[in-house]
Amino acid sequence: MRTAICERLGIEFPLFAFSHCRDVVAAVTNAGGFGVLGAIAFTPDQLDSELTWIDQRVGGRPYGVDVLVPGKIDASALDRHARLADLVPERHRDFVTHLMTKYGVSGTIQPPAASADEFGRRVTAAGASGLIDVALQHPIGLIASALGPPPPEMVARARAAGVPVAALVGTVEHARRQVAAGVDLVVAQGTEAGGHTGEIATMVLVPQVVDAVAPVPVLAAGGIASGRQMAAAMALGAEGVWCGSVWLTTEEAETAPAVKRKLLAASSLDTVRSSSRTxxxxxxxxxxxxxxxxxxxxxxxxxxxPMQLLVAEAAMARIGAAAERGEPGALELANYFVGQVVGQLNQVKPAREVVYEMVSEFAEAVERLARLSG
Structure with a gap:
């Protein structure tokens, strides 16, 4: 399976695996795909440690890093406060405390701490700068902007380092803006995807983006967790696929056991687009x-x-711990970012096996189409 993006990045399969888990990134990369580590959860020092770990295990094979740099945050307002927690309204803290009481989650929610403040600041352009610095000090093959056009300095620094820049989009207009900003690869992400998404379905979005930004290569994302779905994406004009949800139930995934069980039991009707986490x-x-x-x-x-991130993640840390203890109310509250393909995820497998199964099924789907056209 060779596409232009495979030739450019030096990979066997145009299968990109987004994950916050270094083990998944390394496993997919070693299986011939392209792992992409989500960096939002890490401080610069932690990211350096994670990437060093990956470097030691992938034998020079290329992998990428994804940073979150939203464009609509009043950074000046954040900078005026020593603690981001000062910006969290009391009524929001009270509502979280109310939920903990209503669902019987043991313990109390403390105000966001300094570590949470740092977490919040990492989703500003200034905060992401340190993560970009660290990423470009490692032999990465791609750096991606997960939300909004990458800052000009990010593109310039990546270009100087010889690292292609990718960006995720949910509309044709967003895709055009990304190309104007200098990205080398566009990820057209349909509303089926987990995490931050728009409202347009993958089947509709991908061919429109392919036509709008040609000859810039496009990866398809959203609703892709099998070889048949991968083949469909390639038929729409994509040069590869960007997958996230499918790795959440792999053996290597960082997903908490209680949440993983919920994912394995869920149907495709059990997801929702909500602002309640971020x-x-x-x-x-x-x-x-x-x-x-x-x-x-x-x-x-x-x-x-990033204020809702502070509110939610502080609460989710306590909810997650209580869910692992088997507290029923915490299990009701617990969730995670996942796409509609969750309905296909009903078995725990090694990430390498997922890669090989997708590639094998892709080949079978292409052969079937060839027979139909013959």
Whole structure:
């Protein structure tokens, strides 16, 4: 399986695996795909450690890093506060405490700490700069901007380092803006995808983006977890696929065991686009958490990014620990970012096996189409 993107990046299969887990990134890369590590969870020092670990295990094979640099955050407002927690309204803290009480989650929610402040600042352009610096010090083959056009300095620094820049988009207009900003690879992500998504389906979005940005290569994302879906994406004009959800139930995944069990039991109807985790619409497993924030008359409504991240992640840390202890209310609240392909994820497998199964099924699908056209 060879496409132009395979030749450019030096990979066997045009299968890109986005994951926050270094083990998944290394496993997919070693299997001939292209692992992409999501960097938002790490400080610069932690990211350096994670990438060093990957470097030692992939034998020089290329992999990538994904940073989150949203373009609509009032960084000046953040900079005026020593602690981002100062910007979290009391009613939002009270609502989280109410949820913990209502669902019987043991312990209390503390105000976001300094570590959470740092986490919030990492989703600003200034905060992401340190992560970009670290990423470009490693032999990465790609750096991706997960939300919004990459800052000009990111593109310039990547170009100087000889590293291609990718960006995720949910509309044709976004794709044009990304190309104008200098990206080398566009990831057209349909609404089926997990995490931050738009409202246009993959089957509709991909061919429109391919036509709009040619000759810039396009990867398809959203609703892709099998070889048949991969073949469909390539038929739409994509040069490869970008997958995230399919790795959440692999043996290597960082997914908490209680959440992994929920994912394995879920259907494709069990996801929702909600701002309740990050402050921007993100597809995730529907749970009491999303229901309460989005539908409860008591809800104050989600804050914007990054403030909702602080509120949610502090709460989710406690909810996750309680869910692992088997507390029923915590299990109702627990969720994670996942796409509609969750309905296909019903078995735990090694990431390498997932890669090989997708490639094999892709070949079978192409052969079937060849027979039909013959």
């Amino acid at each position: 402050g921007k619409p993100a597809r995730q497993l529907a749970s009491a958490w999303t229901d309460e924030w989005d539908s409860s008359p008591e809800s104050p409504g989600p804050l914007g990014m």
